[in-house]
Amino acid sequence: MSALADHHSTRAAPARKRPSWRRLPAAPISLAAGAAAWELIGQLAGMSFFPPLSTVLARLADMATSGLIVTSLADSLVNLILGFAISLAAGLVAGVAMGRYRKVEAALGVYVYALLTAPSLVFAPIFFSLLGEGRGSIVAVVVMYAMFVIIINTASAIQSVPVHLVEMARSYGAGERQVLLRVMLPAAAPMIMAGVRLGVGRAVTGMINGEMFIAVVGLGRIVTQAGGRFDSAGVLAVLLVIIAVALGAVALVQAVDRRITRWVPRTTRGNQ
Amino acid sequence: MGSDDYGKERALIEIRGLGKSFVGQDNETVEALRDVNLDVGENEFLTVLGPSGCGKTTLLKTIAGLIPWNDGDIRIDGTPVRGPGPDRSMVFQNFALLPWATVLDNVAFGLRMRGVGRAEREERARSLIAMVGLSGFETKRPGELSGGMQQRVGLARALAMRPRVLLMDEPFGAVDEQTRRLLQEELLSIWEEHRMTVVFITHSMEEAVLLGDRVVLMSARPGRISEIVPVPLERPRSSDVGALERSGQYVEITAYLWDRLRDMHEEHRPSKVAG
Ligand SMILES: Nc1ncnc2c1ncn2[C@@H]1O[C@H](COP(=O)(O)OP(=O)(O)OP(=O)(O)O)[C@@H](O)[C@H]1O
Numbered sequence: 001m002s003a004l005a006d007h008h009s010t011r012a013a014p015a016r017k018r019p020s021w022r023r024l025p026a027a028p029i030s031l032a033a034g035a036a037a038w039e040l041i042g043q044l045a046g047m048s049f050f051p052p053l054s055t056v057l058a059r060l061a062d063m064a065t066s067g068l069i070v071t072s073l074a075d076s077l078v079n080l081i082l083g084f085a086i087s088l089a090a091g092l093v094a095g096v097a098m099g100r101y102r103k104v105e106a107a108l109g110v111y112v113y114a115l116l117t118a119p120s121l122v123f124a125p126i127f128f129s130l131l132g133e134g135r136g137s138i139v140a141v142v143v144m145y146a147m148f149v150i151i152i153n154t155a156s157a158i159q160s161v162p163v164h165l166v167e168m169a170r171s172y173g174a175g176e177r178q179v180l181l182r183v184m185l186p187a188a189a190p191m192i193m194a195g196v197r198l199g200v201g202r203a204v205t206g207m208i209n210g211e212m213f214i215a216v217v218g219l220g221r222i223v224t225q226a227g228g229r230f231d232s233a234g235v236l237a238v239l240l241v242i243i244a245v246a247l248g249a250v251a252l253v254q255a256v257d258r259r260i261t262r263w264v265p266r267t268t269r270g271n272q
Numbered sequence: 273m274g275s276d277d278y279g280k281e282r283a284l285i286e287i288r289g290l291g292k293s294f295v296g297q298d299n300e301t302v303e304a305l306r307d308v309n310l311d312v313g314e315n316e317f318l319t320v321l322g323p324s325g326c327g328k329t330t331l332l333k334t335i336a337g338l339i340p341w342n343d344g345d346i347r348i349d350g351t352p353v354r355g356p357g358p359d360r361s362m363v364f365q366n367f368a369l370l371p372w373a374t375v376l377d378n379v380a381f382g383l384r385m386r387g388v389g390r391a392e393r394e395e396r397a398r399s400l401i402a403m404v405g406l407s408g409f410e411t412k413r414p415g416e417l418s419g420g421m422q423q424r425v426g427l428a429r430a431l432a433m434r435p436r437v438l439l440m441d442e443p444f445g446a447v448d449e450q451t452r453r454l455l456q457e458e459l460l461s462i463w464e465e466h467r468m469t470v471v472f473i474t475h476s477m478e479e480a481v482l483l484g485d486r487v488v489l490m491s492a493r494p495g496r497i498s499e500i501v502p503v504p505l506e507r508p509r510s511s512d513v514g515a516l517e518r519s520g521q522y523v524e525i526t527a528y529l530w531d532r533l534r535d536m537h538e539e540h541r542p543s544k545v546a547g
C-alpha cells in the first residue's frame with residue numbers, strides 16, 4: 001500500500017501526462033458503457049422485443065409505484081433465503097462428512113455428482129406432485145440448484161486441510177470434535193466460501209426457475225405474465241431486479257467471506 | 273544397547289523392543305523401526321541423530337502417542353503410552369501453527385484443547401510469550417512473523433502445557449543459521465532454568481552435541497539405535513556457547529559422530545555401477 005502511494009507521489013509530474021483513464025474505476029465505467037450501448041441499440045433498432053433502457057426503466061418505475069414489484073420481491077426473497085439457508089446447512093454437514101470420512105464419501109459421492117450435473121429443473125414436476133404448488137416446491141428447487149456445489153467444495157476443502165495441522169491438534173489432546181471445529185473448518189473456510197459464492201448465484205437461478213415453472217409466484221410470476229403479453233420492457237425490467245438480487249446476495253456472501261478469511265495472504269490476487 | 277542405560281536416576285521414558293512398520297502405497301512394507309530400546313532419564317536432554325529416513329520422526333511420534341506401533345512397549349513414568357497426553361508436548365519442524373489464529377491463540381491452543389478456562393490460559397500464554405521474547409506480538413498472525421519467531425510460538429505453545437517431556441522434531445531445521453544459533457542458546461537457557469525431559473531430533477552433529485546430555489545415533493533400513501554417545505560437557509552451556517564450541521571435547525565428539533554417520537552413509541550408498 002505505502003509502496004504504491006510513494007510511487008504516485010514521487011512520480012506525480014509524469015503521471016499527469018499519462019492517460020488519465022488508468023485511474024478511473026473499472027466497474028462503474030463498464031456499467032455506464034453497457035447502459036449507453038443498450039439505449040443506443042434499442043433506439044436505433046426500434047424493435048418492440050428489444051426496447052431501449054429508458055423504456056425499461058420507465059416500466060420498472062411503474063411497477064415499483066404500483067407495489068407489484070415490492071410484494072413479488074418480498075415473496076421471492078423469502079424463497080431464496082429459505083432455500084439457501086437449507087442448502088448451506090445441509091451442504092456444510094454433508095460436505096464435512098464426505099471430506100472427513102471415506103465411507104460417507106463412498107456412499108454419497110455418486111449421488112452428489114449425479115445431482116450436481118443433472119439439470120436441476122427436471123425435478124420440478126416431482127416436487128410439484130410431492131409438495132404441491134406452494135412455497136415448499138420452490139424452496140426445494142432452490143436447494144437442488146444450490147446445495148450440491150456447496151457439498152462438493154466443502155468436501156474437497158476438508159480433504160485439503162494440511163495433515164500436519166490435524167496431527168498437531170491431536171498431539172495437544174484434541175478429540176474429533178475439536179479437530180473438526182477448531183482446525184478443519186477454519187482451515188477449509190476459504191475454499192468452502194468459494195463454493196458458497198457459487199451456491200448463492202445458483203440459488204437465485206433456482207428461485208426464478210422455480211417461480212416460473214412451478215408455482216408462478218414472486219418475480220418469476222411477473223416474468224411469466226409479462227412474457228405472455230409480449231411485454232418485453234416488463235420482462236427486462238424484472239430481469240434488472242433479479243440481477244440486482246443476485247448481485248446483492250453475492251456481495252453479502254463476499255462480505256462474510258472477507259471477514260472469515262482475512263488471514264489468507266492476498267499476494268496471489270492482482271491489483272492492476 | 274542395553275548396557276548404556278542412563279543409570280543415575282530412574283528412567284522417565286522406557287522404550288522396550290519397539291518395532292514399527294508402515295504399509296506403503298504399493299502395499300510394500302517399510303520397516304521404520306526395529307527393536308528399539310531406550311531409556312531417557314528424568315530431566316535428561318537427549319538428542320537423536322541419524323541419516324534421513326532412519327525413523328527419527330517415527331520414533332518421536334510413537335512416544336507422543338500419535339501413531340500406533342507393531343511391537344514392544346513405551347512407558348512414561350511406568351505408565352504405558354496409549355495416546356497423546358498432557359505430560360508430553362511436541363514442537364514441529366514446520367511449526368504447525370494455525371495461520372488464522374493470533375500468536376496468543378496459537379500459544380494457548382493446547383491449553384484450550386485440554387479444557388483450561390480462557391482467563392487462565394491467556395495468562396499462561398502471555399507469560400510464555402514473554403519467555404520466548406515475543407511480547408508485543410500477541411495479536412499478530414503467523415504469516416506476519418519470521419520463521420524464527422514462528423518457532424518461538426511453537427515452543428511457547430509446547431511449554432505452556434508444562435509438560436514433563438518435550439518432544440522436538442528438527443525444530444530449528446527450517447530457520448536460517450543465525451536464527452538457529454539464537455534459538456539454540458535460548459532453548460538451553462530456558463531448559464537450564466525449567467528442567468524437563470527433552471527428546472530432540474536433529475540432522476546436525478553440532479546441534480546434537482551442543483544441546484544433548486547424550487546423543488542417540490540411529491541407522492537406517494531398518495531404523496534402529498546403533499550407538500549412544502555421552503556428551504560430558506559441563507553445564508550450564510548457554511552462558512558461553514562460543515568457548516564450548518572451541519573446547520577439545522566438543523570438537524572430538526562432533527568429529528566422532530561424523531565418522532560414524534559417514535560409515536552409515538557408505539554402507540547404504542547405491543552399489544557402484546560396473547565400470
Ligand atoms: N505414513 C507413512 N507411510 C509410509 N511410510 C512412512 C510413513 N511415515 C514414514 N514412513 C517411512 O518410514 C521411514 C522412516 O521415516 P521417518 O519420517 O521416521 O524418518 P526420519 O528419520 O524422520 O527422516 P528425516 O530425517 O528425513 O526426517 C522412511 O523410510 C519413510 O519413508
Ligand SMILES: [Mg+2]
Binds near residue numbers: 328329330441
Ligand atoms: Mg523426520
